[in-house]
Amino acid sequence: MIDGPVFPDALGGYRDRNNVGADFRDVRKGTGFEWVTPHTFRKTVATLLDECAASARMIADQLGHSRVSMTQDVNLGRRAVHSAVAEALSTFDPDQPLPPDQAGGGGQP
Template identity: 70%
Template sequence: MLLQKGPATAKLCRAVLSGACGWLVRQGGLSTNSVRDLTPIELEGGRTAKALTLEEVRRWLARLDGDEFARRHDLPELAWFMLATGLRVGEAVGVTWADVDLDAGVVMVQRTIVPVAGQGLVAKRVKSKASERGLIMPAWCVTLLRARRVRLGAFEGPVFPDSRGGWRDRGNVGEAFRRVRGDDFDWVTTHTFRKTVATLLDESGATARMIADQLGHSRVSMTQDVYLGRRAANAPNAVALEAYDPDLARPAK
């Protein structure tokens, strides 16, 4: 029976096979690792970044603010925080008050919260060295966190805890957002916030490296391929191509 699996599974199988072939090459069993020369595995149709526009951000946040379920599940300020930083949801719920320097306006991203069978929610170090980063927050986010700290009377533990003050399950967070998004925002997920941040920075003129550092990517290519949409070719190219203006090429009458 033929099993249908996605690109992620195919890439994992390829990585395992390549590792095995590499070992055989080192042991003299193979002359070359031919797996490395295979065509890269791509998603069908490509992966197109889709972000919220500024107007959609305002409508989305207004919906969260006005929804009793969203407020009860502490979604509005979490959404604001993720839009201020571009953090993954596991990283966002893993931020503690000790990671936040409100005077300097900096948040240190050091851990992510993951469910582990038999252990529940566990705080683990972020996925790579690049993901372990310090981010300067916009002034409005610092103001939001100052007010939140006073309101909650919190000086330790998670900034966005569960109802008992512990780690929050990122899966439950995603489900809560899906409960309130409605038909007009049915495409929005917690990952959309990261794409929105990347798009805003891209449009503001930030380099791909700067955006990758914000998102915690070690490879700029990941940022470009997944999070940044294709923009029109840069203006200097168009200026140079003006030389082909047909009116300029025609002989004067």
């Protein structure tokens, strides 16, 4: 187990986040990975935990969010369409309109 910073400053302490950001940008420059940011890693962790069926509360706790909605809105990737939903939509026939009580919109034109 690591006890202290993984990449310490010259005195062994924590590095200033602005310096880390600048160094990270320099390292990515010209690599084709300019799109990778620290947020990319956070989102990846959140999405992996989501795919492993961790609850939104557990994921929020891991990321340090007090509001689950923040985690869901900002860090969780969109899920693939559920196969049952895709199957239901594939049976829709545009030549056979739905009855007004099933069409949505409260029967309004």
